Amino acid sequence: MAMQLGxxxxxxxxxxxxxxxxxxxxxxxxxxxxxxxDHYFPWLDEMGHSPxxxxxxxxxxxxxxxxxxxxxxxxxxxxxxxxxxxxxxxxLQILSDGRFTLGLGSGENLNEHVVGAGWPPADxxxxxxxxxxxxxxxxxxxxxxxxxxxxxxxxxxxxxxDLPDKRxxxxxxxxxxxxCTIAGELADALIATEPKAQYGEWFDAAGGTGxxxxxxxxxxxxxxxxxxxxxxxxxxxxxxxxxxxxxELPGPPAFDSASQFVRKDDVESSIPCGDxxxxxxxxxxxxxxxxxxxxxxxxxxxxxxxxxxxxxxxxLLPAWREAxxx
Numbered sequence: 001m002a003m004q005l006g007x008x009x010x011x012x013x014x015x016x017x018x019x020x021x022x023x024x025x026x027x028x029x030x031x032x033x034x035x036x037x038d039h040y041f042p043w044l045d046e047m048g049h050s051p052x053x054x055x056x057x058x059x060x061x062x063x064x065x066x067x068x069x070x071x072x073x074x075x076x077x078x079x080x081x082x083x084x085x086x087x088x089x090x091x092l093q094i095l096s097d098g099r100f101t102l103g104l105g106s107g108e109n110l111n112e113h114v115v116g117a118g119w120p121p122a123d124x125x126x127x128x129x130x131x132x133x134x135x136x137x138x139x140x141x142x143x144x145x146x147x148x149x150x151x152x153x154x155x156x157x158x159x160x161x162d163l164p165d166k167r168x169x170x171x172x173x174x175x176x177x178x179x180c181t182i183a184g185e186l187a188d189a190l191i192a193t194e195p196k197a198q199y200g201e202w203f204d205a206a207g208g209t210g211x212x213x214x215x216x217x218x219x220x221x222x223x224x225x226x227x228x229x230x231x232x233x234x235x236x237x238x239x240x241x242x243x244x245x246x247x248e249l250p251g252p253p254a255f256d257s258a259s260q261f262v263r264k265d266d267v268e269s270s271i272p273c274g275d276x277x278x279x280x281x282x283x284x285x286x287x288x289x290x291x292x293x294x295x296x297x298x299x300x301x302x303x304x305x306x307x308x309x310x311x312x313x314x315x316l317l318p319a320w321r322e323a324x325x326x
Contacts, residue, residue: 003288003324004032005317006296008072008216009056012042013235014302016051020059022305027067029313035072035103035216035296036060040079040111043238044259045252049302054088061096068099072216072296073173073191075107077125078117082132083146083158086139093164102136103191103214104129105173108247110255122247126178128152133170133186140167171214175243177202184208191215193243195286215287218271218298221308225274229264232271232300237262240270271300275311277319288324 007026009019023034038053057069069092076085089102106125113119120128131150138146142163148155171189174180180199183190184206190213192199200213218236222228237259238246249255272279280297287295299308 003284003292004294005320005324006214006216006294007031007034007067008296008298009034009036009053009060010298010302011037011053011056012039012047012050013300014305015049016056016059018302018305019051019056020063022309023060023067023069024063025305025309027064029309030317031067031312033068033070033294033296034060035070035214038071038074038111040114041252043110043246043252043255044235045256046234047302054092057092057100058095061092061099064099065097066099068101069096070101070171070214071103072214073103073105073171075112075129076104076132076136077107077128077152078112078115082135082153083139083155085132086136087160089136089168090140090160090163093166093168094162098164098166101169101171101189103171103173103189104133104136104187105191106179106247109250110246110252113250119248119250122244123178124152126182129172129179130182130186133172133182136170137186171212174199174203180208181206188212189214192292193217195290195292197290200291212294213292214294214296215292216296216298217283217287218300219280219283220271220273220300221275221311222273222304223275223307228273229268231304232273233262233264233267236271236300237267240266275315277315280316281319281323284320285323 036053039050042050076082093100106129109119131152139160146158169188171191172183172187173191174183180202184203190203220228220232238255272283
């Protein structure tokens with residue numbers, strides 16, 4: 001099954017200038033698309049960064065010319081009001097000449113607690129996301145002024161004065177049936193982090209048939225496998241906690257505590273580490289088999305992007321095209 005290869009701008013592990021430089025490099029070596037996280041905090045203190053993703057994406061839109069850009073993902077419910085998210089997305093679509101996809105999700109406590117609005121249960125967060133989607137879609141329509149009175153949001157006489165020629169596609173992150181249904185009904189793409197075919201089935205049942213499915217997978221490339229495993233354990237040991245846990249924890253110290261019993265062996269068994277391209281392809285096949293059309297790899301380590309990009313151009317991309325070109 002054909003599946004596009006994506007590059008991840010991991011805002012939690014690199015500063016803003018480096019992130020722009022990295023995605024320029026990703027475009028040059030031939031990645032099909034790129035995604036960017038949108039965080040206020042890193043997952044762990046060791047990661048060390050968290051610049052404003054939208055500012056970085058605006059710079060990236062000007063520094064690149066071909067590679068698509070995607071938020072992976074923005075929460076339009078707490079730090080940002082949905083009317084403001086719509087304005088940012090429309091502007092970025094213009095700056096990128098139609099290369100932007102707005103990835104949205106219900107958020108994580110890690111990033112959204114900073115505005116002091118509390119952290120409601122998951123079902124309420126899904127309600128908020130659904131309201132936000134209606135607001136954003138209405139503003140993208142550009143038919144006069146938007147007025148909205150909802151359970152969670154109000155919009156008063158809003159209008160986007162700079163709308164792109166190409167409407168911004170919307171992707172919705174899903175980790176269960178409720179979110180997959182929302183994505184199928186209101187979005188142009190499904191976003192997920194687990195290779196579960198059932199997500200696509202729920203998405204299709206709600207209207208998502210034929211629409212893209214975008215996933216993400218971490219790897220820790222390096223010629224020294226032991227060092228690659230250590231790096232993955234230091235920076236990504238939180239990954240195996242699962243998104244139901246990750247959405248609830250309030251800050252890096254909580255992730256450090258929750259992941260303290262994760263061993264290097266646990267990380268090595270769940271994340272491809274080293275320079276074995278076949279291991280990366282085999283792990284990626286799980287996503288292709290589950291129906292995903294796009295897979296963005298995360299190279300762990302902000303200071304490891306240059307060797308990763310060189311290896312991708314010479315080794316990974318040829319193997320990827322052979323495995324996923326049809």
